[in-house]
Amino acid sequence: AQSVTQLGSHVSVSEGALVLLRCNYSSSVPPYLFWYVQYPNQGLQLLLKYTTGATLVKGINGFEAEFKKSETSFHLTKPSAHMSDAAEYFCAVRDSSNTGKLIFGQGTTLQVKP
């Protein structure tokens, strides 16, 4: 069975500082990995995804993530935090069944301090 672990339920950074949100996965098959962002009272928005190919994936709003098979990790980074980045972030892996359903981590709330 696949699973996702997000280290740190809350992360706080200063505006302009590096953002690093950690995600580790467990999968018996080559994983398809995703990062979603959720702003208050809104649904989930896809930030970026890894399917195959290049291990460094660039997404929207200046975010990127690197797939590291040896470390079973898919950490999300952004060089310089902006106040508008404050939100909840979810890492997910696509289930290995044929349904396409997603298995999510517990989420990380990012706080950006002025």
Added chain:
Amino acid sequence: GAGVSQSPSNKVTEKGKDVELRCDPISGHTALYWYRQSLGQGLEFLIYFQGNSAPDKSGLPSDRFSAERTGGSVSTLTIQRTQQEDSAVYLCASSLERRSEQYFGPGTRLTVT
């Protein structure tokens, strides 16, 4: 174009009552998913539709939960005899086909008093 819409946005109900939650997917999307987001359990899969059939219902927590999809479009999630532990945000997502990007609706926040 229009995204995934859900109604109602908020629902407060008394314990023991039945509720219906509605999802309108993006037109032309054949795959539809329901997820539940709760404080204790995080984001969990409930059910997957391909067209009008539901080949994966493995996430439905009990037989009080059921869902249907009609016309390959609108889906309704029904919870019978609601319990306080059913309080959560219910999210719907649709995708062009099962391996495509999922687009999420804003969710329905259900509160059972």
